[in-house]
Amino acid sequence: MNLTRPYRRVRGLERRVRQARMLAKAFRSPYSPVAAHLIPIRRCNLSCTYCNEYDDHSKPVSTETVLRRVDLLAGLGTGIVTLSGGEPLLHPDLDRIIRRIREQRMIATLITNAYLLSRERIHRLNDAGLDHLQISIDNVVPDEVSKKSLKLLDKKLQWLASDATFDVALNAVVGGGIRDPEDALTVARRGRELGFSATVGIIHDHSGQLLPLEPRQRQIVEQIAGIGKSVFDYANYSRFQRNLAEGKPNEWHCRAGARYLYVCEDGLVHWCSQQRGHPGIPLEAYTRDDLERQYRVSKSCAPFCTVGCVHRVAQVDELRHDPMTTLAEWFALMPGGGAGNMPMSVRALTWVFVTSPHHQIFRRAATRALGIR
Ligand code: SF4
Numbered sequence: 001m002n003l004t005r006p007y008r009r010v011r012g013l014e015r016r017v018r019q020a021r022m023l024a025k026a027f028r029s030p031y032s033p034v035a036a037h038l039i040p041i042r043r044c045n046l047s048c049t050y051c052n053e054y055d056d057h058s059k060p061v062s063t064e065t066v067l068r069r070v071d072l073l074a075g076l077g078t079g080i081v082t083l084s085g086g087e088p089l090l091h092p093d094l095d096r097i098i099r100r101i102r103e104q105r106m107i108a109t110l111i112t113n114a115y116l117l118s119r120e121r122i123h124r125l126n127d128a129g130l131d132h133l134q135i136s137i138d139n140v141v142p143d144e145v146s147k148k149s150l151k152l153l154d155k156k157l158q159w160l161a162s163d164a165t166f167d168v169a170l171n172a173v174v175g176g177g178i179r180d181p182e183d184a185l186t187v188a189r190r191g192r193e194l195g196f197s198a199t200v201g202i203i204h205d206h207s208g209q210l211l212p213l214e215p216r217q218r219q220i221v222e223q224i225a226g227i228g229k230s231v232f233d234y235a236n237y238s239r240f241q242r243n244l245a246e247g248k249p250n251e252w253h254c255r256a257g258a259r260y261l262y263v264c265e266d267g268l269v270h271w272c273s274q275q276r277g278h279p280g281i282p283l284e285a286y287t288r289d290d291l292e293r294q295y296r297v298s299k300s301c302a303p304f305c306t307v308g309c310v311h312r313v314a315q316v317d318e319l320r321h322d323p324m325t326t327l328a329e330w331f332a333l334m335p336g337g338g339a340g341n342m343p344m345s346v347r348a349l350t351w352v353f354v355t356s357p358h359h360q361i362f363r364r365a366a367t368r369a370l371g372i373r
């Protein structure tokens with residue numbers, strides 16, 4: 001009897017509780033990182049032509065050093081640690097690193113090109129406690145731009161669908177020299193068919209520049225954005241991706257360096273993968289003062305930024321700042337929606353934690369129940 005499915009459900013429920021705890025922590029103070037990217041290795045086994053985040057020779061960062069960095073991120077109050085690279089599966093001690101993230105009560109996520117996944121590797125990631133895995137697939141058949149292709153990776157996706165107890169998101173991409181935009185639609189549909197969440201990213205070229213999309217590319221982004229999306233994801237699309245697809249700037253405050261950290265292989269904190277060198281402070285020396293300072297810094301790159309995870313973090317802050325208005329706006333953006341379509345469960349939760357005369361008591365009780373220190 002295959003016990004993966006029921007076990008996956010149990011793990012999924014337990015993960016939702018930890019995600020709720022992470023969000024509650026993020027709501028308590030604006031000066032703790034919601035998410036951090038940590039690079040355990042810069043080397044990659046592929047060489048996508050649009051990518052400026054890899055090399056073909058670096059050694060893995062020593063395990064003790066990565067574990068120390070995980071502890072330092074926990075000390076800053078980080079909620080989610082995402083391991084990326086390069087290709088993080090090339091790190092020989094990745095399972096130990098994931099375990100340490102979980103021991104530190106943070107959410108462990110991984111971004112991979114999936115080439116090195118086998119059934120045995122998926123089971124090891126299950127055992128290590130991985131929470132979430134994201135794979136970007138760039139095309140249906142490999143070409144000179146990218147070998148992250150559905151044709152080459154579909155078997156691995158099937159193994160993930162049958163064996164993984166963590167959440168899987170399949171990210172389709174448009175832009176960045178990807179030849180056939182229809183491929184993104186095929187990738188997103190395959191992802192949904194296998195039970196994964198499907199997202200779409202607009203990619204920059206190798207110099208980090210964003211070029212406006214063609215009309216058909218824009219339609220495809222719109223279509224994928226509508227495939228089985230949560231209100232949070234749809235709001236993210238409407239708030240950021242739609243403008244980018246049309247070549248228009250976004251008005252928002254990027255909180256990189258405070259709510260989001262990018263820790264490179266040298267242990268320096270940067271705003272993000274595209275803005276390395278700012279502020280470029282060693283993680284060991286990063287303090288609450290740095291978080292507070294960076295929270296307020298305005299970034300000139302924000303209007304045309306394509307870094308989706310930092311957009312998402314900004315949404316958490318919008319929700320924290322004004323939950324009622326933000327939720328009403330999000331639900332109004334849903335296809336065929338309107339603020340009046342807000343589900344009863346969301347109305348009930350906002351009454352309990354925001355508008356009720358006893359919301360402070362409810363918040364304290366929830367904080368205790370979720371075990372937030
Ligand atoms: S996009 Fe990912 S898989 Fe491609 S070269 Fe960059 S790090 Fe490697």
Ligand code: SF4
Nearest residue numbers: 254271272301302305
């Ligand atoms: S706006 Fe975008 S590119 Fe600029 S620092 Fe923030 S996340 Fe990085």
